[in-house]
Amino acid sequence: MADSLEDLKARVRALKADFEAALGPAGDATGLQSVRDRFLGRKAGAVTALLKSLGGLADDARREAGRELNELKDDLEAKLEAAKTSLEAKAGALRLERESLDVTLPGRVPARGRRHPLVSTREALEDVFLSMGYEVYDGPEVEDDFHCFEALNMPPDHPARDMQDTFYVDVPGPSDLLLRTHTSSGQIRYMLENAHPPEVRIICPGKVYRRDNDITHSPMFQQIEGLVVGRGISVSDLKGTIEAFLHRLFGEKYPVRFRCSYFPYTEPSVEADLSCIVCDGKGCRVCKQTGWIEILGSGMVDPAVFEKVNEHLGRVVYDPEEVTGFAFGLGIDRVAMIRHGIDDIRLFYGGDLRFLEQFRG
Numbered sequence: 375m376a377d378s379l380e381d382l383k384a385r386v387r388a389l390k391a392d393f394e395a396a397l398g399p400a401g402d403a404t405g406l407q408s409v410r411d412r413f414l415g416r417k418a419g420a421v422t423a424l425l426k427s428l429g430g431l432a433d434d435a436r437r438e439a440g441r442e443l444n445e446l447k448d449d450l451e452a453k454l455e456a457a458k459t460s461l462e463a464k465a466g467a468l469r470l471e472r473e474s475l476d477v478t479l480p481g482r483v484p485a486r487g488r489r490h491p492l493v494s495t496r497e498a499l500e501d502v503f504l505s506m507g508y509e510v511y512d513g514p515e516v517e518d519d520f521h522c523f524e525a526l527n528m529p530p531d532h533p534a535r536d537m538q539d540t541f542y543v544d545v546p547g548p549s550d551l552l553l554r555t556h557t558s559s560g561q562i563r564y565m566l567e568n569a570h571p572p573e574v575r576i577i578c579p580g581k582v583y584r585r586d587n588d589i590t591h592s593p594m595f596q597q598i599e600g601l602v603v604g605r606g607i608s609v610s611d612l613k614g615t616i617e618a619f620l621h622r623l624f625g626e627k628y629p630v631r632f633r634c635s636y637f638p639y640t641e642p643s644v645e646a647d648l649s650c651i652v653c654d655g656k657g658c659r660v661c662k663q664t665g666w667i668e669i670l671g672s673g674m675v676d677p678a679v680f681e682k683v684n685e686h687l688g689r690v691v692y693d694p695e696e697v698t699g700f701a702f703g704l705g706i707d708r709v710a711m712i713r714h715g716i717d718d719i720r721l722f723y724g725g726d727l728r729f730l731e732q733f734r735g
């Protein structure tokens with residue numbers, strides 16, 4: 375209870391001093407709010423407490439005391455507001471300083487992607503065949519037994535199926551879906567979809583899948599299948615095409631040789647080897663001291679394949695008495711490994727930038 379006006383004025387001076395002392399260290403919005411609560415709070419603020427203490431004063435004195443306290447309130451409000459403005463200005467200046475832009479700094483060069491070596495190899499292969507008048511045909515990676523095996527002269531118990539460890543697709547109900555083990559299924563699909571006068575000249579590049587995993591085998595790898603069909607296509611066309619293609623890709627100085635082989639869907643079947651580009655045929659680790667690198671498998675289309683296609687079409691379009699053809703298949707991964715001297719196929723699929731950045735596409 376204030377006893378007199380003098381007493382009240384003394385208490386106002388003391389309160390002002392307390393206020394200044396509290397405001398000085400308040401360094402942020404929360405600090406300012408707690409000073410406001412302490413001095414100007416409606417219920418428990420120090421000024422409110424003073425107002426409540428005026429009851430004991432005479433009327434005149436009380437009026438003047440009220441004016442005094444109102445001025446005090448306005449004064450404290452103004453000081454709080456000024457402190458708030460000053461704090462905000464300081465924070466703004468600090469932010470400007472932190473976010474300042476130095477226009478003399480060199481710019482950041484965006485990282486440029488590169489062609490994956492398998493993509494650039496596939497494109498190089500496609501370019502060679504496109505220039506020879508081939509069409510690129512795209513077949514599905516999820517195949518059925520008919521297109522992947524049966525139509526290629528591999529009936530259910532054929533031992534050749536054992537050479538291709540197959541991933542079957544497990545879906546409810548009876549199903550013969552599988553991940554294609556070779557792009558040869560593209561031959562069948564193309565012939566069935568193009569049952570016009572039998573003139574075919576296609577390549578079918580894409581991913582294939584087998585249950586294999588070591589430094590030269592990956593469960594997913596890539597192949598290019600080729601198919602040529604027409605009247606009078608012979609083994610010499612096959613040899614000439616493959617030689618021309620390998621010379622375009624690797625250079626004319628490397629001899630190509632053909633060896634007899636076996637594939638269920640070609641007859642006769644041959645494999646083509648390229649003289650080792652690492653040692654020029656002298657013998658090294660890459661060619662296992664033989665001087666030759668196996669490149670691809672090929673052969674003349676087995677008439678049984680044409681018959682399967684005709685049977686599926688329900689009419690004779692590819693008459694084995696009229697047309698002949700050759701097919702070939704090669705691994706894109708293998709060609710890329712030879713081109714770039716890579717000895718582990720898994721590097722292609724590891725996603726390691728230190729490996730990938732070495733290729734300029």
Ligand SMILES: [Zn+2]
Nearest residue numbers: 650653658661
């Ligand atoms: Zn060699």
